[in-house]
Amino acid sequence: MLNLTGKNALVTGIANNRSIAWGIAQQLHKAGANLGITYLPDDRGRMETKVAELVEPLKPSLFLPCNVQNDEQIKSTFETVREKWEKLDLLIHCLAFASKDDLSGDFSQTSRSGFNTALDISTYSLIQLAGAAKPLMTQGGSIVTLTYLGGVKVVPNYNVMGIAKAGLEMSVRYLAAELGPQNIRVNAISAGPIRTLASSAVGGILDMIHHVEQIAPLRRTVTQLEVGNAAAFLCSDLSSGITGQVLYVDAGYEIMGM
């Protein structure tokens, strides 16, 4: 049975009730996990208030600011996890960013700074968070990140984020190889297109969703909660033999050639 009772789970990437991380947090909570939530702080504290209200029903035992471009905040997040929880079992990496300018038009016009920002936030952050989680996952663990087909195949407008996701998927494999001997598993979920804050920055996202609804074997796209269910599986002992993999939760779209 899928049971995460007694597991401490740190969930990144909740911005609002459309966030995939929100779908994941709800399913981890349902399976009995003890949650810690991190959010991206802003100057006015709006995000803090909004996310705090949203996650309140899940009774997280930790609620912390963590901008993955800020080394101090990452350090402090994991120090708090060590102090309050002693061990970490599950880490959900569910965040990404690229400038809107770099998510449409000619890929060859990607700016150096746009490239660096996208790869820093969307790819390097997994490596850094996994490195910080490693010493705390003293009883093994599971790390789950979110990727998209645009990291494997060309998807119009996905552009620099495709490069970030390709790097992310390869990082999953290198991390899985390094952390496996410590019984820490690392996997990615490749989700079908879902309307969220992040995806609305990708040019033509609604067309992408309509296309998937016509072509995917299930004739629809997926929901945040379906991704959450797959994440709960990858966090549980039911997936104890699985690491270094990319699991497609996309209503089957990935298998289609035409």
Ligand code: NAD
């Ligand atoms: P979202 O906008 O709800 O979530 C993105 C999150 O990234 C937000 O919570 C935001 O605060 C966070 N973030 C951005 N910059 C950050 C920083 N510097 N530090 C910390 N957090 C930061 O959108 P989403 O679609 O739920 O995205 C979550 C993940 O799912 C992303 O990795 C995205 O690429 C991936 N994904 C999304 C789709 C889709 O269609 N929505 C499909 C496949 C994969």
